[in-house]
Amino acid sequence: MKSIINRMGKINGLNKFRKPLAYLPGLLVLSLGLYIVIDQPHIRFITNRIHEIVQLREENDNYRVFLKLTVFFRVWLFEVTNPEAVMAGDNPSLREIGPFVYDLHIEKHVIRVDEAADEINFTVTKTYFFNQKESGDLTEDTVVTVLNFAYLGTIQKIISLAATFLKKIGPIIHQIFPGVVSPFLTAKAGEIIFSGLPLDCTNVDKALNLICNVLKGNPPPLLKKTDTPGLFLYSLFYRVNGTVQGPFTVNRGIKNIYSLGNTTSFKNMRVTNYWANETCNVVRGTDAITWPPMPKKLSKIQGYEPQLCRSLNLSFMKEVMLNTLMGYQYKLTADVWNQKDMECYCPRNKKKVMECLPSGLMDIDKCQEVPVIFSEPHFLHASSELLDYAQGLHPSEEKHKTFIVLDPLTGAPISGSKKIQLNMKMSSIPTVPWFTNVSDGYFPLLWAEEVSPSTPSISTHTTPRLKSSISLVSLCTSSSSIAQSKIHE
Template sequence: MILPLLEGSPIYKAWASPIHLTFKCYIFNVTNPDEIMQGSNPNLDEVGPFTYNEVLEKQIISVDDEMDEIVHTLKSTYSFNKHLSLNLSKSDKVTILNPAYIGTMSMLAGLPPDFMEKYGNSIPKLFPNRSSIFLKANPNDILFNGVKVSCNLRKFPELNLVCKTLNNNQPPVLRKTDKEDTYLLSIFQRINDTFRGPFSVNRGLKNITRLGDITSYMGKRVQTIWNSESCNTVKGTDTITWPPLIEPLPFVSTFIPELCRTVEADYVGDVSVHGLTGSRFVMKERVWLDTSQCYCLKMNNVPKCLPQGLIDMSECQKMPVILSEPHFLHGDPQLLKYAGGLSPNEETHATYIIIEPYTGTPLSGQKKTQLNLYLERQPVELLSNVSEGYFPLMWCENGNTPSLDEIAFTYQIIRLRNVLQYLSIVPLMIGIHLTFMALLYCNCTKRKIGPTFAESLLISSNSQSNNSTQRPLHA
């Protein structure tokens, strides 16, 4: 068999090899930060793309023959692609809502009220701009390189407990440096050159329709994040490996670890990529129609549901971030009334995958996600007058369209399939031809040998009639 993930097979080699993807981010630059702190709604200006080359590598841990599964981890490594990025100098800066500040204040809000009263007004002293809830920095520093954050206890001894908490329970957006009590703040440094998982994936040896299905994540086949077993069950592919679409499917499923959930993309039609016909699947609005409140996190055992199009990642990613599609695509229309500068567009902002149906080869795909924070008033100086709402930070997409060289094996399989289909027709055509020639030959041969039985009877009858008419003439 060619298609299962069997060690040594061409498909296995392609699956286990590093995959090259493109990672692009568009940052929502805040043009009126001071006004927002006085109660105005945000005005946003999309800036980008800022593009990175992503190399996705798998590290095989084990193979379970009985379960027909491979256990592995994933590691992504990112490097800046200057040529595919917006041309900005190192001195160019953008302004975004400070995720570390908002995250810290969100954490304090969940503690007894005296914590906010005691430490709330001291938190800004950690950051470069101590008089604002916004972060102004170079886009590359915000995304990966890092913006300096300091616990300066000599200057601010009141930060002692806060700094101890940071040291013992480091937020995902901060990383330590060689200098004591100094951190670097960036959005994606935590996923760069780090291993994710482990994942277990079905090999498709026992059941080819399950090829590429993720069956567990972080050692769990059923998570404990959401409100039902069906929503917690790990299922769907990894967006890279797909089984052959033996029959046309109305949708395909994929498990997205950043969301800790499965999403579905609906079939919308066939398209051509590099001369190959592929089935195009697009994530639609129904993904967000959570009528069972399955993806609503519980607060005091009561589901707390966000507006349509939003999902709370505080349990999944251990940080108070809210994810959506770019520009709140497929979200509640009310979301667009808070921040100006958003314009959702299906063609630009929708997540999609194009699959070659006979081999399951992904011909093109882009996963698109927007990061948001909830800005709310708090009894501290900087947050006492802010306008409340779901505040977009940026949106990113990653994926690729493989080159002809990368899908050469798919071409070979399709050609082999076409040859086999042709060869299966040839015997039938030969059989029809031989049958026709045999019938033609028999008909011609019979005419050469003599009259048929019916013709003989007719000749005999005519002969007897002629003889009886001639007898009186001889009388």
């Protein structure tokens, strides 16, 4: 009997511990939940894994997209509807013809990888193929009348190098441009944009030999040599079609993820020599394709544009939703044309005196070695005086803005469009008959944009980065939700 009583006592003692033990699993879950909510290890896991995915490593999808992608290149030519009146002194009346759409294949060729600097050194080749479907009723055979950029550019180069020489050859310089009967050019769009029109130095007046010898020895970028010595072809974009550009270096983002995609050198220069001071010459900013993740919303982001040999700041506009994804929209604003910031890009005359253009214009002769002037399409964000001269332009923020929408988690572009307008300075030249009576102004040639084929939906070069990241977020968010639900129980 005594032993039975002793056993009962032991059982009652154990029962005292059973009730607290029943709460142990719940307490463990509660502790785990508190740890997840407060310390957020799942967030660190997601962040670290995304950083690994977007780095420019050979095993990553992002690296393969970095090396090769395809976008649309769209061109609108400005047709001159009153060429005779312009030669008599009237302002040009312009009509936009386009878009002429091309598939643009961009390939990067890696030269070397610098592990210590965490940089990739590479060149870029861009190849353009006409896309008839996207161009609609327009073809490369569509005939357009535009300002003869090669003829005017040749005259402007002579003026800058030896103005007195123009007195002798001004009246006959048109002879090297077969069929040219005015400062305007009527030709097929495909010839104007890429395939080219003839510049003939094979049988010219002796007075033109000097300029032809210069062209033969050192042809400007607009000219393409043919199999016939002295016969060239000129077009607006021949120089960038199928030719190697660079080299460039960019940061891989392995040592510092927030440096990912930053361009650190161009043509083997970390600080170029195109502009007036070092601040404007420093090479920095992404290529507009590879961006780092954004742990916080930035007021401005920066890209490097080799066609302008300079960096450009884009300003934050708003959060947008595209295909259920939230992105940060940034765009080029009027701030980029701030007079103080633009001063170092102003050309200097022979006396080293700064000669700034009207607001909204940038002379890129030093960068491109052709006398062209950059602006945004239809002189968006530019001085109103430009529209007084170029009749028929109608700037629209919606149609003509340069913008990009970035996924803040990965830095992947969700949507975007990069735009440029090319112009030339038109002015009276007494020694050249066709330019004797023209009025002074800035004459638009065309505007163009590079845009993803899938804009405004998710870009093809965005998808690999986002797919991996979304899967990670979904998995970890589910785990976090389970833990938090236990806390509230």
